[in-house]
Amino acid sequence: MFQSLKKNKNANLRDLEKKIEILTKHLDDLAEYTKSLWQFLPIAVCSVSPMGFIYDANRAFEGFTLWPTSEISGKPLHTIFVDKEAADIIDQTLKNKSISNQEVRLTAKNGEKISVVVYSNVREDYKGDSIGFFLAIIDNRELKRSKEVLEKRINERTKELQEKVGELEKFYRLAVDRELKMKELKEEIEKLKAMAGSNN
Amino acid sequence: MDKILEDEIKKIKNHPGDTIGSGILDDFEFILKKEREEGLKKLDDAMAEVGCFRQKDVKNFKWYPVGCYLTNLILAKDIFGWDDNVFKEMGANAQKISLITRTMMKYFVSFKKCFEITQDYWGAFFTVGRLEGMEVNEKERHAFIVLKDFPGHPYYCRYLEGGFTQVVSYIAKNSGCREIKCSLKGEGEDHLFQVTWEI
Numbered sequence: 001m002f003q004s005l006k007k008n009k010n011a012n013l014r015d016l017e018k019k020i021e022i023l024t025k026h027l028d029d030l031a032e033y034t035k036s037l038w039q040f041l042p043i044a045v046c047s048v049s050p051m052g053f054i055y056d057a058n059r060a061f062e063g064f065t066l067w068p069t070s071e072i073s074g075k076p077l078h079t080i081f082v083d084k085e086a087a088d089i090i091d092q093t094l095k096n097k098s099i100s101n102q103e104v105r106l107t108a109k110n111g112e113k114i115s116v117v118v119y120s121n122v123r124e125d126y127k128g129d130s131i132g133f134f135l136a137i138i139d140n141r142e143l144k145r146s147k148e149v150l151e152k153r154i155n156e157r158t159k160e161l162q163e164k165v166g167e168l169e170k171f172y173r174l175a176v177d178r179e180l181k182m183k184e185l186k187e188e189i190e191k192l193k194a195m196a197g198s199n200n
Numbered sequence: 201m202d203k204i205l206e207d208e209i210k211k212i213k214n215h216p217g218d219t220i221g222s223g224i225l226d227d228f229e230f231i232l233k234k235e236r237e238e239g240l241k242k243l244d245d246a247m248a249e250v251g252c253f254r255q256k257d258v259k260n261f262k263w264y265p266v267g268c269y270l271t272n273l274i275l276a277k278d279i280f281g282w283d284d285n286v287f288k289e290m291g292a293n294a295q296k297i298s299l300i301t302r303t304m305m306k307y308f309v310s311f312k313k314c315f316e317i318t319q320d321y322w323g324a325f326f327t328v329g330r331l332e333g334m335e336v337n338e339k340e341r342h343a344f345i346v347l348k349d350f351p352g353h354p355y356y357c358r359y360l361e362g363g364f365t366q367v368v369s370y371i372a373k374n375s376g377c378r379e380i381k382c383s384l385k386g387e388g389e390d391h392l393f394q395v396t397w398e399i
Contacts, residue, residue: 027261031222031299047302049395050309053370056302068235074369123306131306 044137047123050130052077052090064139066109077135080106093120093133106137116138201249205278209250212270212353218263218390226270226294228255235280246275252318260299266328273355284358291362300324308370311336315343326350341372341398347391354384357391364395372397 038045044061046054053076055067065072065080072079078086085104092099098121106116119136232240244255252268276282282323288293295301304324307317317331330349336343345364352360361377374397379394 024259024261028259031260035299049305049307051371053373055305055308055370056296070293070296074366074375076373104201125306129309131309 007183046135049132115144209271213267215267219261219266219326221258221267222260222299223260223325227296230290230293236351242279270353287355287358288362291359293367295363295366342396345393368397370394374398
């Protein structure tokens with residue numbers, strides 16, 4: 001009987017060991033997948049603590065801000081944004097759970113000021129308590145430049161059109177005046193003809 | 201390998217307990233950044249020579265002897281001539297890139313929560329030793345952490361100073377950590393660390 005119990009126990013242990021090995025493999029794969037995805041993301045992303053300290057950043061963040069993860073990790077968010085804007089991002093995210101398309105100015109490690117738009121999304125634990133948030137940062141400069149060029153072009157075209165309209169209005173007035181004058185002259189001619197006819 | 205180093209490694213390999221592969225891989229990443237591929241290969245070969253794991257064999261969620269993990273630090277010191285600051289840097293780096301730390305970050309939201317989970321946090325990395333947060337004084341901005349039942353190695357004490365500094369930096373600015381009592385120096389049975397910070 002004891003032999004049979006021992007055999008069952010061993011079989012259970014082997015079964016458990018096999019399950020643990022499978023789960024360990026899944027965890028390894030998941031870890032690799034997560035790491036690859038984080039590093040692949042072409043948009044600058046960082047994770048921030050509820051107190052506003054940067055935990056972690058991806059490769060795109062490093063390239064864009066010039067801050068290596070090894071240096072920015074543990075630094076407050078106002079390292080890359082001015083105090084007021086950083087505080088705003090943190091407060092609004094924690095209050096509203098996310099922010100979207102908010103325009104701010106980022107300061108890269110070399111001091112360069114860059115116009116960006118930010119998106120954030122809060123992270124919560126199973127109890128619903130905030131444990132920080134993800135922040136995505138998108139370079140807004142090209143869009144802003146294109147917008148400025150487009151606005152400039154629109155203004156120039158509007159001015160051109162206004163000038164053209166002015167010219168047309170002038171021509172119209174001339175044409176109308178001419179027509180009125182011709183009508184006047186015709187009426188006078190008819191009057192004079194009538195007068196000439198009555199004299200005869 | 202000289203006799204003193206050999207004896208030191210022989211002794212440390214008897215250290216009890218296991219550590220998780222993820223932590224070892226984080227340290228290999230640091231060594232790769234610091235000493236490049238050639239340096240990492242030298243260390244890897246030296247580890248194999250003393251009967252410890254090779255980098256390519258380490259998996260994130262498998263367990264490896266603490267003795268071999270500490271041997272890695274001893275060999276790094278011997279090969280690269282690192283000083284204490286590099287070990288602190290290594291410890292801090294581990295807390296920046298660790299996969300396990302990322303899953304535990306939900307606790308780095310306040311000092312209270314952080315110090316409550318110190319044992320769980322330690323237990324995610326080691327099967328031996330107890331890490332306890334004691335006496336958190338938010339007014340005076342310091343706290344004490346004690347590591348019990350884990351002899352370790354002096355290089356690892358520096359490593360922990362860097363690691364604790366990094367963890368506290370996610371909650372407050374200008375964090376620091378210093379070991380104020382070391383069991384390896386005969387200053388008691390445990391390792392006692394003091395962490396400090398500013399608001």
